[in-house]
Amino acid sequence: MHGLGNDFVVIDARDAAIPAMTPAVARALGDRRTGVGFDQLILLEPSATHDFRVRFFNADGSEAGACGNGSRAVALLHGAPAMVETQGGTLRLEPFEGGARVDMGSPRFEWDAIPLAYPMDTFAMPVGWESLAGPMAVNVGNPHVIFFVEDADAVELDRLGPLIEHDPLFPERVNVNVASLAGPDHLKLRVWERGAGLTRACGTGACATAVAAVRRGLVKSPVRVTLPGGDLAIAWEPGSTILMSGPAVESFRGSFRWEDYS
Structure with a gap:
């Protein structure tokens, strides 16, 4: 998927167990020559407190707390409003035709x-x-x-x-x-x-x-x-x-x- 050309591999593991995602696996998948290639990898997982959990990995294998374009991709894939758990906090997703609206929470300045x-x-x-x-x-x-x-x-x-x-x-x-x-x-x-x-x-x-x-x-x-x-x-x-x-x-x-x- 992509949002304005910011591209993602999305792995939906909400209903199917997969091996643990590691920085090495994310980095290998992200290689545009020998893997699949992406700016970020998005992993959907079950959550005990929200509709589901979303994790974001950069192409270098590091994990990020949030991804705005990726959150819109997730909303479109899910196809219905949802409250999702992320490392950076709770996001409210609302898909619409061809895209989505995301409540990204409150900014922090401290x-x-x-x-x-x-x-x-x-x-x-x-x-x-x-x-x-x-x-x-x-x-x-x-x-x-x-x-x-x-x-x-x-x-x-x-x-x-x-x-x-x-x-x-x-x-x-x-x-x-x-x-x-x-x-x-x-x-x-x-x-x-x-x-x-x-x-x-x-x-x-x-x-x-x-x-x-x-x-x-x-x-x-x-x-x-x-x-x-x-x-x-x-x-x-x-x-x-x-x-x-x-x-x-x-x-x-x-x-x-x-x-x-x-």
């Missing part, structure tokens, strides 16, 4: 909720990496830093993204967002995803960036966020949860032998 290595103002962080400086940090199930720039396309994100992702300031690494203002309710965004690199779209990045832009008074909600793969609609006001709406698509179904990747 330095230790991002988390950062030491206390710091997350509204305008007193740090910088070359031309990128003064970001805001937001946790929306996984950690993001957001830089507002004149031209998002002009930033060497393929070079600066990994430097920032792996900076010791971020003990759990971080997703790196560069955004430029395109209108009073419109942002242009590119994202370097933790564990996945440059992707065509990032749902949690769109959420975090819209929240940051609303907090700084740059845009009004709802916000149209344009990524390389297309547009998402993000609605958020201070004190409320984040509502993300956008498309999702099933590309194909297939099978593999588990022993080939373990």
Whole structure:
């Protein structure tokens, strides 16, 4: 499946036992030359407290707390409203024709909720990496830093993204967002995803960036966020949860032998 070109392998293990998913298996499946290939792997499992549980693995095998585009794919696959358990908290999914709306929960702004290595103002962080400086940090199930720039396309994100992702300031690494203002309710965004690199779209990045832009008074909600793969609609006001709406698509179904990747 994919959401705006951000692509996923979805394994539905809600009604069938499978071997344990490990970072090595996820990494092997994620190899685009010798595996199946994906930005994230999504594993659906039973839950004792929710309709089901969803786990997200990056292409490097690391596990993420949330995935916005992936959550819309899950909603479309499930085909009905659901409350799902994730590492980053409870999500409410509501599919519609060609996509879904997801309540992503409330953003977190405390330095230790991002988390950062030491206390710091997350509204305008007193740090910088070359031309990128003064970001805001937001946790929306996984950690993001957001830089507002004149031209998002002009930033060497393929070079600066990994430097920032792996900076010791971020003990759990971080997703790196560069955004430029395109209108009073419109942002242009590119994202370097933790564990996945440059992707065509990032749902949690769109959420975090819209929240940051609303907090700084740059845009009004709802916000149209344009990524390389297309547009998402993000609605958020201070004190409320984040509502993300956008498309999702099933590309194909297939099978593999588990022993080939373990």
